[in-house]
Amino acid sequence: MTATWTRLLRSTPFRLALTFAFLFMLAFILSGAIVYQMMSADLAEQLDDTIKETYSVIAATYADNDLKELVETVQSHSIRSARKEQLFSLTDAAGNRIAGNFTAAGLPDGFSMFGAEMPGLPPDTEYRAYSGPVGANSLTIAFSLSETEELETIMLMSFGWATLIITGLAVTGGALLAARVQRRLDGIAATMVDVSHGRLDTRIPLTGKDDDIDIVSTQVNAALDRLSALVEGMKQVSADIAHDLKTPLNRLQMILESAADKAARAQNVSDELADARTEGHQINETFDALLRIAQIEAGARKARFTDVDLGDILQTIAEIYTDVAEDDGKSLSPPRLEEPAGRLHGDRELLTQMVANLVENALRHCPPGTAIELAVTRQDDRVLASVADNGPGIPADEREKVFQRLYRLDHSRSTPGSGLGLSLVRAIADLHGATITLEDCKPGLAVVVSFPLA
Numbered sequence: 001m002t003a004t005w006t007r008l009l010r011s012t013p014f015r016l017a018l019t020f021a022f023l024f025m026l027a028f029i030l031s032g033a034i035v036y037q038m039m040s041a042d043l044a045e046q047l048d049d050t051i052k053e054t055y056s057v058i059a060a061t062y063a064d065n066d067l068k069e070l071v072e073t074v075q076s077h078s079i080r081s082a083r084k085e086q087l088f089s090l091t092d093a094a095g096n097r098i099a100g101n102f103t104a105a106g107l108p109d110g111f112s113m114f115g116a117e118m119p120g121l122p123p124d125t126e127y128r129a130y131s132g133p134v135g136a137n138s139l140t141i142a143f144s145l146s147e148t149e150e151l152e153t154i155m156l157m158s159f160g161w162a163t164l165i166i167t168g169l170a171v172t173g174g175a176l177l178a179a180r181v182q183r184r185l186d187g188i189a190a191t192m193v194d195v196s197h198g199r200l201d202t203r204i205p206l207t208g209k210d211d212d213i214d215i216v217s218t219q220v221n222a223a224l225d226r227l228s229a230l231v232e233g234m235k236q237v238s239a240d241i242a243h244d245l246k247t248p249l250n251r252l253q254m255i256l257e258s259a260a261d262k263a264a265r266a267q268n269v270s271d272e273l274a275d276a277r278t279e280g281h282q283i284n285e286t287f288d289a290l291l292r293i294a295q296i297e298a299g300a301r302k303a304r305f306t307d308v309d310l311g312d313i314l315q316t317i318a319e320i321y322t323d324v325a326e327d328d329g330k331s332l333s334p335p336r337l338e339e340p341a342g343r344l345h346g347d348r349e350l351l352t353q354m355v356a357n358l359v360e361n362a363l364r365h366c367p368p369g370t371a372i373e374l375a376v377t378r379q380d381d382r383v384l385a386s387v388a389d390n391g392p393g394i395p396a397d398e399r400e401k402v403f404q405r406l407y408r409l410d411h412s413r414s415t416p417g418s419g420l421g422l423s424l425v426r427a428i429a430d431l432h433g434a435t436i437t438l439e440d441c442k443p444g445l446a447v448v449v450s451f452p453l454a
Helices: 002-009 012-059 068-080 146-196 212-244 246-264 270-297 300-304 310-327 348-365 421-431
Strands: 086-091 097-100 110-114 127-134 137-144 306-309 343-346 371-379 382-389 435-440 445-452
Touching: 012 068, 012 127, 012 137, 012 146, 068 086, 068 097, 068 137, 086 127, 146 212, 246 270, 270 421, 306 310, 306 348, 310 348, 310 371, 310 382, 343 348, 343 445, 348 371, 348 382, 348 421, 348 445, 421 435, 421 445
Parallel strands: none
Antiparallel strands: 086 097, 086 137, 110 127, 127 137, 306 343, 371 382, 382 445, 435 445
């Protein structure tokens, strides 16, 4: 139990709840003190008005040289106040009591306070008095403060109990809320511990209330999804590199060993050196492509973003590759541009390379007679760039795999290429916040890249 409370006291949500409870209680106490002072002042004012009114009523019964009616009025009021909650005193010029239930000795004219030290008065009682002349005599009216003090005591007791109840509710409610929030924070902490131990499939549980913790948890889960995908991608890349580079490295080693044997026999090794240079160039290109993809995925190129015209990029690619396509027995038509032109915020060099890779893929994997079309269209607030052909296309179950690094439809690796072209396209699209879809042209394939407008 002690450990639970210690943990709860260390909890940030609980301490925040206690802080807000303290601030609320402080405001409650300050406002209560102000209300108490205002009520006390109002009760005192009402008491003074009552005393002054009673004094005026009694004094009005005095007529010139007719003291009898005044004495009778004072005596009747005195008799009705048997418990001496109200005091009446009528004294002559010498201070001798003529009528009343006490003798007002030494009290000044006007309002004054006196205690119960006078003989015949209840102990521990305070009185509020008003004195004034009535003819040659002095009339004093005094009311006990016990009723006012009782009201103030009731108000203080009520305020005290309310303070205790509110404090208890605030602390209890704060503890319950803090415990609830702490459980959710513990879930986040447990998830991060699991992730730190390599269990990347662990995710933070959501309550479905879409509150701030759920929003943060969703963002953390999205980051974990991305991290998991990157780690899996790294594992896959490591395996693919080991698998795909093993053959060219073995081939390079065999070429070099053959060249070494010929050199030992003083034979010409120029063919072997040319083959070795070709293999080394291909290996370097593969590593350069992997490094380029890693740099793009890290977002390092975003500093070079400017406003670019996607239609202008497609026209440039069409001018470069039209003759290449004709030499290969294929056709590349001028791009179809839909007005208004689509302007993007991005890296012109990378976007040019992305479109070039898509065109080269179509040229490499389509048979002679294939027609390749480029287009830029608008769809709501997005710009769509497409490279379409009427070639053999890609099977539906392979369309997502072709974006993996070093993945190739030609599993025998008999055709040239490293399997990184579409991986680079995906990395460039992701850097620009674009999405890629592969659509069946029946026959052929259309690669559509959807960009947000600048």
